[in-house]
Amino acid sequence: MRVYYDKDADLSIIQNMQVTVVGYGSQGHAHANNLRDSGVSNIRVGLRPGGGSWAKAEAAGFQVAPVAEAVVGADLVMILTPDEHQQRIYAEEIAPNIKDGGAIAFAHGFNIHFGLIEPREDLDVVMIAPKGPGHTVRSTYTEGGGVPSLIAVGRDPGGQAKEIALSYACAIGAGRAAIIETNFREETETDLFGEQAVLCGGAAALVTAGFETLVEAGYAPEMAYFECLHELKLIVDFFYEGGVGNMWYTVSNTAEYGGLTRGSRIVTDDTKREMKRILTEIQSGRFAREFVSENQAGAPTIKAMRRMSQDHEIERVGERLRAMMPWIQANKLVDRAKN
Numbered sequence: 001m002r003v004y005y006d007k008d009a010d011l012s013i014i015q016n017m018q019v020t021v022v023g024y025g026s027q028g029h030a031h032a033n034n035l036r037d038s039g040v041s042n043i044r045v046g047l048r049p050g051g052g053s054w055a056k057a058e059a060a061g062f063q064v065a066p067v068a069e070a071v072v073g074a075d076l077v078m079i080l081t082p083d084e085h086q087q088r089i090y091a092e093e094i095a096p097n098i099k100d101g102g103a104i105a106f107a108h109g110f111n112i113h114f115g116l117i118e119p120r121e122d123l124d125v126v127m128i129a130p131k132g133p134g135h136t137v138r139s140t141y142t143e144g145g146g147v148p149s150l151i152a153v154g155r156d157p158g159g160q161a162k163e164i165a166l167s168y169a170c171a172i173g174a175g176r177a178a179i180i181e182t183n184f185r186e187e188t189e190t191d192l193f194g195e196q197a198v199l200c201g202g203a204a205a206l207v208t209a210g211f212e213t214l215v216e217a218g219y220a221p222e223m224a225y226f227e228c229l230h231e232l233k234l235i236v237d238f239f240y241e242g243g244v245g246n247m248w249y250t251v252s253n254t255a256e257y258g259g260l261t262r263g264s265r266i267v268t269d270d271t272k273r274e275m276k277r278i279l280t281e282i283q284s285g286r287f288a289r290e291f292v293s294e295n296q297a298g299a300p301t302i303k304a305m306r307r308m309s310q311d312h313e314i315e316r317v318g319e320r321l322r323a324m325m326p327w328i329q330a331n332k333l334v335d336r337a338k339n
């Protein structure tokens with residue numbers, strides 16, 4: 001596996017390009033701002049008129065236009081709208097307007113790997129996929145660091161696709177951390193698995209089940225919140241800094257013994273079998289088909305599940321407790337008025 005850094009890339013490639021960033025959400029605002037701060041002077045943001053982020057992008061000083069207009073003349077178009085909108089936006093607004101021999105880029109391989117977008121033959125197709133939330137891509141960059149990112153080349157009619165991807169990755173800060181070369185299949189399948197089984201799905205389910213167990217046993221919801229949610233960040237910081245062993249080193253011997261002997265009763269052989277089933281659904285395209293039809297039907301499942309999750313007691317308790325800890329909000333990564 002090859003890993004690249006700033007020294008391996010030619011930043012001037014992207015600095016000399018006209019870049020259009022489509023979408024100004026989690027990833028979009030981070031890419032646009034990091035590119036600009038890295039000396040990419042010709043940036044446009046493509047959005048839908050009337051949408052919530054138009055004013056945010058303008059307030060940040062970007063030239064904003066409807067997607068079909070913003071991609072005209074662009075050398076590279078980075079597509080950063082939600083995955084479920086990309087097929088239509090590409091077909092109706094990008095493909096008819098992007099110049100011959102231009103490049104399109106993605107931060108996740110979903111639409112290319114599952115064949116929802118079949119790019120025009122003359123276009124370079126690349127991926128620059130930060131391995132972190134967009135708000136962290138921005139905050140880490142402003143602190144002088146970067147979020148490790150994957151790059152991949154889907155198609156290379158221009159013969160320079162990898163150099164372009166490397167250059168772009170450095171401009172968003174990834175070359176300060178690590179740029180790892182992969183392919184669309186590997187990125188898409190591992191990314192979906194990680195977010196479903198461990199990072200988002202697994203972690204949220206674990207925290208919620210722990211909270212419910214304590215509350216159902218009669219303990220105060222505030223205690224349960226601190227124990228099962230708030231403290232998780234403190235523990236994860238040790239994973240991040242020095243791996244699992246670093247965490248075992250810092251906790252008490254009591255916590256270490258209890259954790260080592262009980263953890264595998266929580267994540268059991270059954271859990272791992274289920275993880276394998278989840279991976280198989282991703283690999284076979286079954287998850288992708290399910291997500292596409294969910295969106296064609298107007299996203300009923302995700303809307304209902306969002307509501308249920310917002311109404312959960314852990315969220316109400318959390319809101320109250322966080323209001324008493326103003327330092328958490330002082331430097332918050334997500335500010336819905338701006339990004």
Ligand code: NDP
Binds near residue numbers: 024047082
């Ligand atoms: P967001 O949900 O944050 O994107 C929202 C942005 O897309 C808004 O600016 C929104 O504008 C715009 N948008 C939505 N629909 C349209 C449309 N029809 N036409 C024009 N603009 C539109 O997306 P993410 O940043 O979460 O994801 C972007 C890509 O990055 C995805 O491919 C995702 O998989 C990938 N990715 C995301 C990560 C993350 O941290 N979230 C991590 C790594 C990769 P409006 O205000 O008008 O709604």
Ligand code: MG
Binds near residue numbers: 191192195
């Ligand atoms: Mg992901």
